[in-house]
Amino acid sequence: MRYLFAPKHDVVVISYLGHFDILLVWFFAKLRRKKIVWDAFLSLYNTVVEDRKLVSKNSLTAKALYALEWLACRAADTIILDTHAHGEYFATTYSLPREKVRTVFVGAELEKFPSIEHKGDGQKKQLDVLFYGQFIPLHGISVIHEAALLLKDEDINWTIIGEGQMADSFANALEKKPLNKLNWIRWVQYEELVAQIHNADICLGIFGDTEKASRVIPNKVFQILSAGAPLVTMDSPAIREIFNEARSGVKLCEAGNAEDLADKILQMKAELASLSLPAHTALRNVISPSSIGKAMKRICMDTIHGKQ
Structure with missing residues (x-):
């Protein structure tokens, strides 16, 4: 309910692991006529069921995860994945219009992973x-x-x-x-x-x-x-x-x-x-937080104006 009294805004951005958040916010965002951008990052269904094989595809858990993700995809106006290949998976698996799925690289914190001259030496033995x-x-x-x-x-x-x-x-x-x-x-x-x-x-x-x-x-x-x-x-x-x-x-x-x-x-x-x-x-410029932020802003603006 607090969302109803949130300050004026242009778009709602739901971050990673926001499957339940997006379903809760969807109704209230519609009341305020605001669109939703979901940074899905990865598929819980794919991770748990298909990749790590922690549960069977025929299990209730697998079916529940698929249903949850299917609903979350439809609650969002735009979905963000980390690669085009990952976006193709989402579009195919959940029968989404391909233009609804956008891509932003994960990137890295340049200040925490500074580039220095590497000590590699092709002549060294070890x-x-x-x-x-x-x-x-x-x-x-x-x-x-x-x-x-x-x-x-x-x-x-x-x-x-x-x-x-x-x-x-x-x-x-x-x-x-x-x-x-x-x-x-x-x-x-x-x-x-x-x-x-x-x-x-x-x-x-x-x-x-x-x-x-x-x-x-x-x-x-x-x-x-x-x-x-x-x-x-x-x-x-x-x-x-x-x-x-x-x-x-x-x-x-x-x-x-x-x-x-x-x-x-x-x-x-x-x-x-x-x-x-x-x-x-x-x-480094391509994967920097600055570049990632600009890409996110561009996607949010496109979503607000109905551009996919």
Whole structure:
């Protein structure tokens, strides 16, 4: 009810995990003749049911999640997703007009992930490779472990930071096939991530072969780009929205393919000395909070004026 007495405004913006919020606000927004922009970010149905497979598609939970998201999509005048590929999924899954779904990259906080000259040296013997993130299917932690095993005779130090759904299976895999040069850190403070990135020669993105993995660009990829570090990640329609494989400081490998990942790591190692570092400087403006804010404002203005 407090919304009815809210100050004068032009549009209502509902943020991530606003599935219930948007249904509650919809009626009152209509009373005030205000349109709604929903920053959906991701699909709960896809995450829980299709990607992480925490419940069966035929379960009541799955059906309830789908119904909730279907209703939320119809309550919104405009829906924002993080990539065009993700937008296509929403439009198809929930039978939405494609123009109703808009795209804004996740981006990164440039001040927290400053770009510095990278220490990579293609002539040095030892290579430091970093992965950090949640251990969820789309990240492909098992692919990273398999690639590390393939490169076990190379002088590579692997730093793995994170835990989550796949942590137990990763721990079991390490027990069966240990790697002496792999350091698994369960957690570091958010503020410490940039130091980990700067201390690495190569940073890893995601490698899962799930459909969701092909549609998203995780926040950590933007953080690595902001920090100017060499990046190896999976090739996908989503990542191609930012750059192609020819870009300096980036290697794209086949999803779920440990051999290709290992090969791309060695290719990047050979090219480190010749990289124009810090890498990705031109991309920092594209992924900055300022650019993200301008894109959000443009979408809000289009929604207010009925432009899709």
